[in-house]
Amino acid sequence: MAELEADSPVTNAASATAENVKAFIAGGFGGVCAVLVGHPxxxxxxxxxxxxxxxxxxxxDVVKKILARDGIFGxxxxxxxxxxxxxxxxxxxxxxxxxxxxxxxxxxxNEGTLxxxxxxxxxxxxxVPTTVVTAPVERAKVLLQACSTSFRQSSKVQGQGLSEQKYKGVAGVLRHMYNEGGLRSVFKGSGATLARDGPGSAAYFAAYEVTKKALTPAGSSPSDLNLGSIICAGGVAGVAMWALAIPPDVLKSRIQSAPKDTYSGILDCxxxxxxxxxxxxxxKGFGPAMARAFPANAATFLGVEASRKMLDKFM
Structure with missing residues (x-):
């Protein structure tokens, strides 16, 4: 059987598939790094x-009360x-x-240049496709984050130790969301999520690429940047994103944590x-979001770039 030429359709398709797989895996690894650094x-x-x-x-004050009620793991x-x-x-x-x-x-x-x-x-x-995954995950996260283990007071918002209803882990949250209104409840806040992530992602990726280019020495390639430059570019990307994303993020959090029928949509909220x-x-939350933006997204892109280079050696 004749060997496939390097630029044959089959070879090109295989190469494109490999690149897609590497982007998917590297992105997931970067996300784990982001959570570990940025969750608090x-x-x-x-x-x-x-x-x-x-x-x-x-x-x-939030941090003090979390530590007082739940300890460091809170x-x-x-x-x-x-x-x-x-x-x-x-x-x-x-x-x-x-x-x-x-x-x-x-x-x-554009001959390879954007x-x-x-x-x-x-x-x-x-x-756009990311919102399908982001909306239900963040709804569950918001409900769990708002929940306290120590004391309860009367409130419509589940959380801050202020609700009569308590969730027993992820399964309890998912069961509550589905029982509340089926898939519509699970995907509650999707419009607000896209309103946040559309402009935010535009700023995020553009800022990263522009910063990488600015930090690249003359005659070198952005793909050869050292770890310090990648950390800097990733941090700048995070700051750029959250500078735009806070207002829709506030609305998203409120919609996703509110009882059913509290808001008719993002404009009503x-x-x-x-x-x-x-x-x-x-x-609200601008300070913590911006404090998180640099280290969490520096970790994200560091994880993405490091795992991508490792994958390039094996795929």
């Missing part, structure tokens, strides 16, 4: 966003859904980003949030 910050952000006004004086409350969910979320995100870049290259015939706006467009497109707590409420 994310927990603090979610508690600030979903707590009734006056519950906390700020991020430090800062990792709700980590199971994102740890298992983030792997496919980031895997799909990085796979979709690579696929979107290839699609844009095909449509524009402009910053085209990179941003690819980032935005990557959020925004109107009621502003009427009750003022415009400043849309920026």
């Amino acid at each position: 910050f994310d927990l603090t952000k979610t508690r600030l966003q979903t707590a009734p006004s006056g519950t906390y004086t700020g991020a430090i 800062v990792y409350r709700g980590i199971v859904p994102p740890l298992f969910g983030v792997t496919p979320i980031f895997a799909v995100s990085f796979w979709a980003y690579d696929a979107s870049k290839k699609l844009i290259l095909t449509l524009t015939d 402009s910053t706006s085209q990179l941003a467009a690819a980032g935005f497109l990557s959020a 925004a109107r009621k949030t502003i009427a009750q707590d003022g415009v400043a409420a849309l920026w």
Whole structure:
């Protein structure tokens, strides 16, 4: 049997499949790194966003009360859904980003080079399929993060130790979501998730690519950057994303943690949030989110790049 030529359709298809698989695996590994580094910050952000006004004086107060009630392991409350969910979320995100870049290259015939706006467009497109995974995972995470083990007070919001209902782990959360309203309940907040992740992912991937290019010495390739430069670029990407994403993230957290029929949609949530707590409420959790943005996303891209190089040796 004649050997396949290097540029034959079969060889090209196999190469494309291998690249997709590597992007998927590397993205999942990066997601695990992000959760391990960023979950305590994310927990603090979610508690600030979903707590009734006056519950906390700020991020430090949240951390103090978590440690007082639940100890050091309290800062990792709700980590199971994102740890298992983030792997496919980031895997799909990085796979979709690579696929979107290839699609844009095909449509524009840019000879392998994309402009910053085209990179941003690819980032935005990557959020569309990712939302299918992100929305239910983050809904479960929000409900678990808002839950306390120590004391209860009357409140409509599950969490902060303020609810009569308590969830017994991930299975209890998933059962509650489905029993509440079937798949519609499971995917509650999907519109707000896309409103957050579309622009956020556009800024995320574009900022990473632009920063890598800026840090690349003349005559070198961005793929050869050292670990310090990758960490810097990943951190900048995270900051760029969360600079845009906080208001829709607040609305997403409120929609996903609220009892059924509290809000009719993201605009209704925004109107009621502003009427009750003022415009400043849309920026609740900004401090923890930005504090998390750099280290968590530096870890993400470091994990992605390191695992991608390792995969290149075997695939």
